Amino acid sequence: MKNTSPIGIFDSGYGGLTVFKSIAEQLPQYNYIYLGDNARSPYGDHSFDTIYQYTLECVEWLFAKGCKLVILACNTASAKALRTIQQKDLPAKYPDRRVLGVIRPTAEVIGRYTRSNQVGVMGTRGTVNSQSYLLEINKFYPGIQVHQQSCPMWVPLIENNEHLQAGADFFVQEYCNALLQQSSDIDCVLLACTHYPLLLPKLKTVLPESITILSQGEIVAKSLMDYLDRHPEMEMQLGKGGEKFFYTSGDPTAFDAHASIFFGAELESCKM
Template sequence: MKTMKLGVFDSGLGGLLIAKAIKSRIPAIDMIYLGDTLHVPYGNRSNEVIYDYCYKAVDFLFSQDCNLIVMACNTASAAALRRLQQEYLPTHYPERRILGVVVPTLEVASEQQHRKVGLIATNYIIESKIYESELKKINPKITLYSKATPLLVPMLENDGMQWVGPILRTYLHPLLEKKIDSIILGCTHYPLLKSIIRQEIGESVDILSQDEIIPHKLEDYLRRHPEISNPIGRSGLQEFYVTDVTDSYKRMAHFIYSKEIIIEKAAIWDLH
């Protein structure tokens, strides 16, 4: 039997945080990471274009023998996940699976019995209302207060961490006025801001961060689905691909992993 892999996909940098966290929790799992750096950010694209990008990305990862893909991007999860699950998979890889990040995050909010939950995310996610629509299915008793935070990702992607504090304080203030008991970091970049957010919101508000949630939920999924888990190798393999290799991306990857990692270019637009 062919040894399969776990795929992790994101449009930019945030997925690296998720990939690193997954490896920390399940060190032996064979993993391939793909970042679509050529088209980042996805949030200013149409749903159809985002779907096309995601289609190509998962097609590449499946061609690399991934049995399961974690779509570690909130925008991709909102715009393309359901369609990929319902249209692409049955036609191309009916025995394989693609998972997103929105539903697991909301499941944790419900499991922890939160009732007044704040959400910070990109404009696209807030306008899509994906968190609201999924929350109604999971636990309609939870009240969600959303705040678009459009300046955070550009600052994180362009070495602007030193200017984040005052802007973040402005974003968080209206949520804190609602007396939230927890806050969802609804972008996979935002774990980089956890310590700053903690300073602003204090200790009484729980932070629901996807770099902590997704590895735990993935481990649980693999335990419940041996037909998906068992074919995935456990040799510790880790490979990194992006659609455009830039110096700034390599610097940020080094910052996230605290070491230099080998990043290869994936020519996914050459696939037919």
């Protein structure tokens, strides 16, 4: 087995770059390919079947680029496509490949961040409607009560670079109020969309200081480190050199201009 395989990072658009940033910081030695399906973003309001088809197409594209391991750095894709890909497509067509998501790693540790056992989850309509976080958190922490709030305006605001403007205040306040109205005992809020960390400055002014706001990047990075420790047969195949390649299904010029906001550094992408 040649150790030339990059790790694939997939998202419906830009948001997965926040997860990629954390992964690259904690695991800088590996090679990576990031793919954003910007031409068909956002995924949040699509059906299960559509999101599954879009996600599978992108995963197979990353496989064709040599990736043996792909991370779905997208909550909607993880909620609506991951299980089918893992249970149907990988055994039938790609038995030597692996696809991991962002929901399970978060569910495994969320109990460490709550004292009241009252947790809020803020995500896209697709993620919330899938009930994936309710199901996964209940597996690990059956005593935790999960309160969900969809935030359909947040991704458009962020992708139009309006998230820190005054015009975003109304929608940040509206969704936070709607969540807290479900329970006054919520002491941990999970940002269940990889776009949402860009709203942290506003969220910290709206949510009470007693509430822990949880982003996924560092959690997913640590989970990946643990996975590679437990699966040396996969780790041996990964290319090491710290190379990063970026692709988009949309316009590379537009992607590059916007992606640096999420990744925290200038980058240059290619057309998928």
